[in-house]
Amino acid sequence: MGLVKRVSQDYVSNDEELYRNVRGEEEADEYYHDPNTKRLVITSKAFLDRKKEPSVDRAKLKNFDPRNSLLRENNGIISLITEEVRQIGNVRSNDQKGNEFSHAVDVLADPNPPDDPGNNAHALIVVEPKYLSSDKKGKAFQLLRRSLARLATERGWKLEPQHS
Numbered sequence: 001m002g003l004v005k006r007v008s009q010d011y012v013s014n015d016e017e018l019y020r021n022v023r024g025e026e027e028a029d030e031y032y033h034d035p036n037t038k039r040l041v042i043t044s045k046a047f048l049d050r051k052k053e054p055s056v057d058r059a060k061l062k063n064f065d066p067r068n069s070l071l072r073e074n075n076g077i078i079s080l081i082t083e084e085v086r087q088i089g090n091v092r093s094n095d096q097k098g099n100e101f102s103h104a105v106d107v108l109a110d111p112n113p114p115d116d117p118g119n120n121a122h123a124l125i126v127v128e129p130k131y132l133s134s135d136k137k138g139k140a141f142q143l144l145r146r147s148l149a150r151l152a153t154e155r156g157w158k159l160e161p162q163h164s
């Protein structure tokens with residue numbers, strides 16, 4: 001499966017670390033500790049996004065300090081590596097005729113978006129081609145979120161949530 005490479009001045013290189021906020025409230029259900037192993041598990045809810053393009057921050061543009069990416073004081077920060085995100089190979093969907101499509105996963109720089117204009121480290125996890133409109137239940141996006149959650153679980157916390 002070939003990846004779609006959009007080379008620009010602001011290309012996100014494979015070795016870049018990415019930060020993602022995880023809400024610290026237990027009811028957000030974005031993480032838990034396995035009762036048997038006591039191991040941290042990041043859930044796919046940590047990667048929910050209205051536009052189906054989870055946002056991350058490029059660590060190097062945040063001076064490798066996860067505190068610079070916190071959206072709220074009680075949140076936590078998890079990290080991913082761009083190359084591992086791009087290697088996700090199980091994002092598939094079917095068109096209305098039942099034909100299967102594979103979606104390559106990429107990380108694209110998206111500095112200073114309208115909802116976060118001062119964030120030059122902002123980037124998006126996207127798929128190419130875009131999700132099919134026939135995938136009404138968002139199964140392909142669910143697959144992506146599960147894969148991202150597995151990667152984040154393997155890496156653990158970059159910054160643990162602060163509980164009051």
